[in-house]
Amino acid sequence: MPSKYIALPKGVSEKAFDAAIREYREILGEANVFTDEGHLVSYSKIMIPDSTENHQPSAAICPASTEEVQLCVAVCNKYKVPVWPISTGRNLGYGSAAPGSRGQVVMDLRRMNKIIEVDRELGTALVEPGVTFQQLYDYLQEHKIPLWLSCPAPSSIAGPLGNAADRGVGYTPYGEHFMFSCGMEVVMPTGELLKTGMGGLPNSNTAQVFKWGYGPYLDGIFTQSNFGIITKMGFWLMPAPPAFKPYVIRYPEETDIVDIVETLRPLRMAMVIPNAVVIVHALWELGSFLKRADHYEGAGSIPDAVVNHRAAAEQAIAGQDPARRCRPDRRRHPRPGAGRGTGRRWAVLGRNHRPQVSENQPWLKSSSPGATSTPRSPIRSSPHSKRERRRGNVPGIPMSPGHPAQSTAPQGGATEVSTPCCWVCHRCRLRAATLVG
Numbered sequence: 001m002p003s004k005y006i007a008l009p010k011g012v013s014e015k016a017f018d019a020a021i022r023e024y025r026e027i028l029g030e031a032n033v034f035t036d037e038g039h040l041v042s043y044s045k046i047m048i049p050d051s052t053e054n055h056q057p058s059a060a061i062c063p064a065s066t067e068e069v070q071l072c073v074a075v076c077n078k079y080k081v082p083v084w085p086i087s088t089g090r091n092l093g094y095g096s097a098a099p100g101s102r103g104q105v106v107m108d109l110r111r112m113n114k115i116i117e118v119d120r121e122l123g124t125a126l127v128e129p130g131v132t133f134q135q136l137y138d139y140l141q142e143h144k145i146p147l148w149l150s151c152p153a154p155s156s157i158a159g160p161l162g163n164a165a166d167r168g169v170g171y172t173p174y175g176e177h178f179m180f181s182c183g184m185e186v187v188m189p190t191g192e193l194l195k196t197g198m199g200g201l202p203n204s205n206t207a208q209v210f211k212w213g214y215g216p217y218l219d220g221i222f223t224q225s226n227f228g229i230i231t232k233m234g235f236w237l238m239p240a241p242p243a244f245k246p247y248v249i250r251y252p253e254e255t256d257i258v259d260i261v262e263t264l265r266p267l268r269m270a271m272v273i274p275n276a277v278v279i280v281h282a283l284w285e286l287g288s289f290l291k292r293a294d295h296y297e298g299a300g301s302i303p304d305a306v307v308n309h310r311a312a313a314e315q316a317i318a319g320q321d322p323a324r325r326c327r328p329d330r331r332r333h334p335r336p337g338a339g340r341g342t343g344r345r346w347a348v349l350g351r352n353h354r355p356q357v358s359e360n361q362p363w364l365k366s367s368s369p370g371a372t373s374t375p376r377s378p379i380r381s382s383p384h385s386k387r388e389r390r391r392g393n394v395p396g397i398p399m400s401p402g403h404p405a406q407s408t409a410p411q412g413g414a415t416e417v418s419t420p421c422c423w424v425c426h427r428c429r430l431r432a433a434t435l436v437g
């Protein structure tokens with residue numbers, strides 16, 4: 001039977017859902033409960049190989065406090081409505097803001113966006129789900145707190161809580177985000193409130209310092225599970241090191257990956273390289289800067305020769321002054337000779353954090369034959385130094401969404417996202433962050 005709703009939760013009648021929607025509106029107000037197609041379209045877009053139909057939400061509700069979350073969960077229980085929480089809803093790898101199954105109500109927590117506390121001495125932060133990496137970064141800058149964030153690639157618009165709940169990764173030594181979280185507040189399916197670790201003790205002031213508390217450790221149960229709705233999460237932030245040194249090692253062939261991994265693994269295990277390195281193919285880099293048609297207009301997959309040529313051109317541009325790199329026309333039409341030769345198609349991107357500024361990185365030299373390594377000069381870590389801004393590739397600073405796949409915006413349709421012209425260009429990142437902010 002046709003329904004006035006785009007989808008209904010499984011096993012819930014339209015009459016029961018009417019009543020649930022009425023109660024959500026009493027709790028949250030009309031403006032924070034959506035059932036119309038226009039608003040739900042941004043909660044329906046998926047980025048997984050499945051039919052959109054299977055991930056169509058029935059409604060979206062936007063609480064602004066833990067108490068409102070608890071009240072909404074009580075309504076869900078009363079009418080047996082399945083609920084799907086999102087924090088910033090930028091889950092661009094696994095499905096964006098769309099629910100796991102058809103008919104679920106999306107609980108969008110982006111209105112809960114308070115940075116509750118940052119302890120500069122202990123290096124801890126306590127945030128609500130809607131806080132973005134950009135917001136937390138701006139807070140640290142504004143208050144001149146010398147701590148670094150670990151950010152995932154689409155970080156300016158994503159948030160630490162949702163990313164850690166999804167077991168995301170970043171690229172500083174604190175890059176295993178769930179491992180560096182400490183203490184959660186969770187609304188359980190019954191509507192009760194649970195505080196994990198030391199937060200479980202009355203008047204605790206150590207919830208963000210010591211993970212374990214007393215008894216069984218529970219936090220993992222709430223990651224990649226939706227067994228509870230996390231309304232606060234604590235994090236450890238990394239003290240800004242005196243210096244860091246980015247590098248890129250380029251390899252010509254896919255078979256080189258074996259050498260890359262064999263070389264890097266022992267260094268990573270021994271913590272000589274303390275953070276995650278990224279191994280990317282030239283196509284990933286090329287797709288981050290320009291559209292496919294800017295590289296190749298033919299049908300079918302892009303021939304290897306074109307990838308090689310474009311990679312060579314990009315690598316020539318990457319060596320240029322950032323001010324020149326910022327010009328998209330220069331990317332589309334590299335200066336004569338820039339694309340000559342064969343580009344090295346695999347890049348290993350990383351950086352080391354150093355107790356002092358040093359030019360030496362002897363282990364880089366031990367990478368396999370055929371590789372070209374580009375250790376750049378070390379960068380001192382004062383967050384706004386001119387030198388750092390010029391160089392880009394700045395850890396601790398959220399990256400703007402550079403990939404075309406990242407231009408979705410829950411609750412508001414498509415957001416205009418400028419594509420940075422080069423992934424290392426900090427200037428572009430800042431510009432895009434301003435646009436989406």
Ligand SMILES: Cc1cc2nc3c(=O)[nH]c(=O)nc-3n(C[C@H](O)[C@H](O)[C@H](O)COP(=O)(O)OP(=O)(O)OC[C@H]3O[C@@H](n4cnc5c(N)ncnc54)[C@H](O)[C@@H]3O)c2cc1C
Binds near residue numbers: 085
């Ligand atoms: C080109 C590209 C590059 C990427 N690079 C990275 C990368 O470097 N590192 C990385 O980690 N990811 C990466 N991703 C994946 C993804 O975009 C990020 O992980 C993103 O941070 C997740 O979105 P979010 O933080 O908005 O989380 P959300 O979308 O808000 O949440 C993610 C999921 O976690 C659960 N969840 C969220 N909030 C809660 C809550 N309050 N309570 C209970 N459960 C909750 C839900 O199941 C939700 O669907 C990349 C994606 C793309 C397309």
